[in-house]
Amino acid sequence: MIAPRPTGERIVVVGAGAFGTALACVVARHGDAPVTLLARDAAKASQIAATRCNAAYLPGVILPDTIAVTHAPEIIADATIVLLAVPAQAQGLAARQLSCHLGASTAVVICAKGMERESDRFLSAVVADSVARDRIAVLSGPGFAADIAKGLPTAMTLAAHDMAMADRLAVALWGPTFRLYASDDVTGVEIGGALKNVLAIASGIVEGAGLGESARAALIARGLSEMARFAVAHGGHAATLSGLSGLGDLVLTATSRQSRNMRFGLALGEGQNSAALAGAGQPLCEGALTAPVAVRLAQARGIDMPIAGAVADIIGGRMSIEAAMSALMARPLRDEAETSVATARRET
Amino acid sequence: MIAPRPTGERIVVVGAGAFGTALACVVARHGDAPVTLLARDAAKASQIAATRCNAAYLPGVILPDTIAVTHAPEIIADATIVLLAVPAQAQGLAARQLSCHLGASTAVVICAKGMERESDRFLSAVVADSVARDRIAVLSGPGFAADIAKGLPTAMTLAAHDMAMADRLAVALWGPTFRLYASDDVTGVEIGGALKNVLAIASGIVEGAGLGESARAALIARGLSEMARFAVAHGGHAATLSGLSGLGDLVLTATSRQSRNMRFGLALGEGQNSAALAGAGQPLCEGALTAPVAVRLAQARGIDMPIAGAVADIIGGRMSIEAAMSALMARPLRDEAETSVATARRET
Numbered sequence: 044m045i046a047p048r049p050t051g052e053r054i055v056v057v058g059a060g061a062f063g064t065a066l067a068c069v070v071a072r073h074g075d076a077p078v079t080l081l082a083r084d085a086a087k088a089s090q091i092a093a094t095r096c097n098a099a100y101l102p103g104v105i106l107p108d109t110i111a112v113t114h115a116p117e118i119i120a121d122a123t124i125v126l127l128a129v130p131a132q133a134q135g136l137a138a139r140q141l142s143c144h145l146g147a148s149t150a151v152v153i154c155a156k157g158m159e160r161e162s163d164r165f166l167s168a169v170v171a172d173s174v175a176r177d178r179i180a181v182l183s184g185p186g187f188a189a190d191i192a193k194g195l196p197t198a199m200t201l202a203a204h205d206m207a208m209a210d211r212l213a214v215a216l217w218g219p220t221f222r223l224y225a226s227d228d229v230t231g232v233e234i235g236g237a238l239k240n241v242l243a244i245a246s247g248i249v250e251g252a253g254l255g256e257s258a259r260a261a262l263i264a265r266g267l268s269e270m271a272r273f274a275v276a277h278g279g280h281a282a283t284l285s286g287l288s289g290l291g292d293l294v295l296t297a298t299s300r301q302s303r304n305m306r307f308g309l310a311l312g313e314g315q316n317s318a319a320l321a322g323a324g325q326p327l328c329e330g331a332l333t334a335p336v337a338v339r340l341a342q343a344r345g346i347d348m349p350i351a352g353a354v355a356d357i358i359g360g361r362m363s364i365e366a367a368m369s370a371l372m373a374r375p376l377r378d379e380a381e382t383s384v385a386t387a388r389r390e391t
Numbered sequence: 392m393i394a395p396r397p398t399g400e401r402i403v404v405v406g407a408g409a410f411g412t413a414l415a416c417v418v419a420r421h422g423d424a425p426v427t428l429l430a431r432d433a434a435k436a437s438q439i440a441a442t443r444c445n446a447a448y449l450p451g452v453i454l455p456d457t458i459a460v461t462h463a464p465e466i467i468a469d470a471t472i473v474l475l476a477v478p479a480q481a482q483g484l485a486a487r488q489l490s491c492h493l494g495a496s497t498a499v500v501i502c503a504k505g506m507e508r509e510s511d512r513f514l515s516a517v518v519a520d521s522v523a524r525d526r527i528a529v530l531s532g533p534g535f536a537a538d539i540a541k542g543l544p545t546a547m548t549l550a551a552h553d554m555a556m557a558d559r560l561a562v563a564l565w566g567p568t569f570r571l572y573a574s575d576d577v578t579g580v581e582i583g584g585a586l587k588n589v590l591a592i593a594s595g596i597v598e599g600a601g602l603g604e605s606a607r608a609a610l611i612a613r614g615l616s617e618m619a620r621f622a623v624a625h626g627g628h629a630a631t632l633s634g635l636s637g638l639g640d641l642v643l644t645a646t647s648r649q650s651r652n653m654r655f656g657l658a659l660g661e662g663q664n665s666a667a668l669a670g671a672g673q674p675l676c677e678g679a680l681t682a683p684v685a686v687r688l689a690q691a692r693g694i695d696m697p698i699a700g701a702v703a704d705i706i707g708g709r710m711s712i713e714a715a716m717s718a719l720m721a722r723p724l725r726d727e728a729e730t731s732v733a734t735a736r737r738e739t
Binding site for chain 2: 184185186187190191193195196197198253254255256257258259260261263264267268285286287290291292294295298299301368
């Protein structure tokens with residue numbers, strides 16, 4: 044293990060859910076920077092501080108002694124890096140509420156994956172209402188909170204509009220079991236993170252409907268094309284979507300039952316009703332919120348998104364699973380580089 | 392369902408293993424062409440013909456009545472399309488033995504994934520010893536025999552050097568549950584099919600060693616880059632590797648315990664010995680045979696293949712699992728488009 048060098052950073056993680064707690068643990072374990080975990084309310088902060096464990100979200104993980112836990116947002120004033128680890132739909136509000144405490148050069152890292160359904164915007168645009176664009180970064184890629192917290196090897200992407208900022212953040216947060224690769228493709232990285240949740244629902248539907256692993260693999264290959272098409276149309280790079288934060292995260296989320304999005308799709312594929320699933324006290328999974336936003340953005344730019352469209356229609360109650368199967372599996376792979384004219388002939 | 396049109400083809404499937412039997416079933420079920428299954432020996436042919444079931448390889452699947460079963464290789468003389476569904480290392484011998492019966496314009500479709508270890512060659516080059524290059528095609532992509540045979544939806548790629556030939560074959564073999572996309576990138580398609588087996592072993596090792604699903608997803612993302620690099624250096628197209636026969640098949644094989652290659656890696660990752668696994672009466676899985684060939688071909692052209700190299704070294708007994716973990720997980724993602732200079736700095 045390489046001895047950490049002092050970076051002079053002071054890190055505050057906002058949000059004591061599973062991902063925020065895992066990030067605080069891994070950063071505190073590897074780095075030299077002081078780490079504070081900022082919980083929403085006093086009771087939760089006291090409970091975590093007293094037990095050194097976030098039993099509700101990360102049972103079995105002991106927080107390093109060096110992590111301070113608080114519920115006082117003023118701590119932000121002292122931070123050089125803020126990790127915004129609240130849910131995607133809460134990122135805008137959190138950024139607004141914290142912005143009055145933010146120092147002039149503090150970096151704000153979006154640690155959530157999705158699109159804001161209220162405004163049909165990417166999270167970096169939402170946070171930019173309250174934080175200067177050149178201080179915003181995005182952390183994304185294939186990393187389950189439990190894997191990160193346990194110290195299993197994970198590799199993720201850290202993107203900022205300015206590569207020097209991305210590098211600085213990668214150095215500050217990096218550890219031997221938590222490998223961060225810097226990128227300046229904020230758009231590509233956040234689109235990969237948002238759309239893979241939608242595709243994970245589709246993957247779950249295919250599995251839940253009993254169509255087999257071969258069908259699921261074909262769907263994932265098509266899904267990557269769909270993600271890349273959407274990203275390139277919005278100014279992202281295709282190569283980003285083929286990397287960790289695109290393909291890597293898609294594979295993780297679309298093949299694992301640890302993923303809430305995948306499990307939601309599984310329940311739909313098994314015939315459960317979307318409205319009933321949403322009504323069971325659980326908030327909708329992120330992919331279910333992102334799907335209609337992605338479809339509206341795609342329609343506005345004329346981007347073909349058959350899989351996201353089918354997911355949005357199923358969740359919205361406008362399409363049956365049976366009809367979706369044909370939309371998801373039976374239509375030609377237009378984007379397969381060498382779509383067969385022969386096959387197209389036979390289908391018409 | 393679309394009514395099949397007469398294509399005038401006569402199809403012989405060579406090899407009554409799981410994949411050959413599944414192909415015979417799906418083609419006979421959907422198409423109008425007469426289908427014959429050619430088994431290696433008389434006893435096996437009689438048994439399948441009598442029971443209409445290949446109990447050893449595809450238990451529970453009933454062969455359509457229209458499939459003829461024989462062990463007489465002369466039947467090849469009557470075929471317009473021959474599907475070579477024998478194991479990768481047996482493709483050369485099968486092509487040689489059958490070539491004397493082959494009609495002048497009969498198409499020969501390679502239905503195996505691997506590289507010939509005796510000659511360090513791709514299968515299309517091996518078969519070209521006995522069959523004219525313009526009559527050779529390759530069927531590859533994400534399709535487990537059991538899924539194909541059960542009529543679950545599958546999508547695969549059919550490649551020939553000449554696109555008209557690929558189209559003709561896709562029409563003849565296509566069915567509503569068995570979607571075939573034509574390609575003229577024979578090299579890209581066969582490299583994807585061969586290398587995904589090697590990467591599936593790596594994926595199994597990571598899982599067997601308990602490194603978690605996040606690590607496995609990162610490995611798969613890196614593995615796709617490695618496959619694409621190798622393919623492009625050999626004249627294949629990068630887009631082919633991002634499609635069904637590359638990424639699609641990689642995802643299927645590297646995440647499913649139905650895959651022998653993945654299970655072999657799993658056993659290695661759990662600490663079992665490669666020599667002992669091979670000695671247990673089972674032939675080595677295809678990826679274990681392909682890995683050293685791929686490494687030799689890569690070295691000859693100066694292509695960086697860290698994952699295939701680690702797999703070959705583990706199987707060859709030259710590297711421990713512990714050392715491999717660092718080779719597989721800890722080295723920089725050089726091919727991640729935006730490899731962080733910061734991370735590189737920290738590691739040196």
